[in-house]
Amino acid sequence: MDDFSTPGHSNYFGFPPSPANFIRPGKRPMSSQSPLVIFHQNRSNVELLAVGGAGGSTIISGVAGVALHALWLKADVKQAVDAPRMHNQLQPNYTWYEPNFPKAYVKSLEDRGHVMLAVNNLTVVTAAERANDGQIYANSDFRKGEESAPAGY
Incomplete structure (x- = not known):
């Protein structure tokens, strides 16, 4: 539902x-x-x-x-x-990523202002x-x- x-x-x-x-x-x-x-x-x-x-x-x-x-x-x-x-759906405006996602990419997105949230599985x-x-x-x-x-x- x-x-x-x-x-x-x-x-x-x-x-x-x-x-x-x-x-x-x-x-x-x-x-x-x-x-x-x-x-x-x-x-x-x-x-x-x-x-x-x-x-x-x-x-x-x-x-x-x-x-x-x-x-x-x-x-x-x-x-x-x-x-x-990783996943971003614009509403709510944050990006989910799995813990094994490359840290350099996560940091780069954070440096650009993205709100990054680690989740276990997408x-x-x-x-x-x-x-x-x-x-x-x-x-x-x-x-x-x-x-x-x-x-x-």
């Missing part, structure tokens, strides 16, 4: 209430769902990367961060999903990629805990 707004109460992530998202019969809440399926244009539109996440308003930055690491920084799917995350992301060798590799986020551990063999 936290996806809905309640008059006079910010949600779990600190977003102020929005009248457009108040609870009403038959209404669906607005969502931050933002799954990505990215195709390789030069290989007959073969799927290259699929990314999805859970975590309310932190989903968008989590999914985008994994895609950035995988496609721009050339990380494999394991490295991309496991990389430390978005939980799952991703699959088709690597250059044609194999499909996937990673279920360690941030989810035991629930993401292998359940069989």
